[in-house]
Amino acid sequence: MSAQTITSSAQDVRRQIRSNEWRGITSGVAPGHVQANLAILPQDLAFDFLLFCQRNPKPCPLLEVIEPGKVEPALTSPGADIRTDAAGYRIYEHGQLTAEVDTIEDYWRDDLVSFLLGCSFSFETAMLEAGIPLRHQETGSNVAMYITNIATTPAGVFSGPIVVSMRPVKRDQIVRAVQVTSRFPATHGAPVHIGSPHDIGIGDISKPDFGDPIEIKANEEPVFWACGVTPQAVALTCKPPLMITHAPGKMFITDQRDADYAVI
């Protein structure tokens, strides 16, 4: 990707993706724009999943829900096409990953409902702007993610534990980290836990369930945020006949600005 692309508008990046000019990890692309996790499900599961998100806003912060069969995220990204404009997609059938594809036009059905969910890139920007470093970015790693013993609130067929991401924060910056991320409930918001991993059912902090392990220094505490992996993991446990998600790291970039979602 050229430097020009990195500073492009969200529309420009989506156009490049749609025309197959560029397709890659979207971290740091179109900075300041809200990026979305995708979960696309058949209509007969949509009420339960929408209710699940309503009941679990920290792991499942809804940015937009596109009505059955419609493909334009008209509220967050007018003119976009949810079938072609994410940087990559995964196809799950009956709970099994069966394909990773560039576009989902061949899988599209008139009964599919698309859910766009906030991702951690927005609050990570807020942390960096507040002078709180992010070690996984500095080391070029993926963030460390863990399955916890914190249950989501079930809804219909959907239930399961909250998955968290962990970032080590210096003790003298923890208060500020809580404050700046609290402003963004639409993108996971405030932490769900600070300190002792055992308290939330994490046996070995050096062995994340997803992503890469990350060092915690003596003057730091592990700080845990609800993670967008949660809704995908929960949805897959009920083995829907078809579920489509974005490919890891290849998000859908909306026209919205991080600042649009700050509650204060």
Place this chain on the structure above:
Amino acid sequence: MSAQTITSSAQDVRRQIRSNEWRGITSGVAPGHVQANLAILPQDLAFDFLLFCQRNPKPCPLLEVIEPGKVEPALTSPGADIRTDAAGYRIYEHGQLTAEVDTIEDYWRDDLVSFLLGCSFSFETAMLEAGIPLRHQETGSNVAMYITNIATTPAGVFSGPIVVSMRPVKRDQIVRAVQVTSRFPATHGAPVHIGSPHDIGIGDISKPDFGDPIEIKANEEPVFWACGVTPQAVALTCKPPLMITHAPGKMFITDQRDADYAVI
């Protein structure tokens, strides 16, 4: 109502309502507890209405949605029964008010989905605690409500204008009023407009569409908040075969505390 009742717990008040010991306007009852507007709709409208609320969180702040046929608001008020524990109910059939009743057991069906929505009592408490007087309370009136030219974001069969409530606020207290109500997005949150009623399509501020007119003094501005009348008005425009709401002023009192819903 005895003074004892007014300071009772939410459970005590609901028990008194259920046993028909007391039934009245719930303003000021069980202070500090979150009170809910009710909208109960058949299941075939539930996805659209849930999506409508998700898209319009200021007029339609969801506290809880009870799944089809279930009667216990288990998340906000364990042990309560949505059919008997509100202080009064209205029955609408095909968009027409056909009955006002004490309980809805005779109307209950297994396909009904209950929506509990935040009401303004919570943020009014926050305003009073911040020293911002509420003239409609001082004069024993109902708050003034107006149909605006601000459109809600449609979802499925549901669309229509936002209804607002108006409270006059002294100019030197407007900033504080914005701050303290912003903390409570689950109960309508920050104002939607400050000043000129004409800007939001209100032709004559002395003639509210609902509630009572209220004086605005020379050192005050009218401040407008999204109002819980909006979802009821919008739902009725599509003339559902059956819709049940609480009776005006006779809310469902949850076990939740106002403070539980403060975002910061």
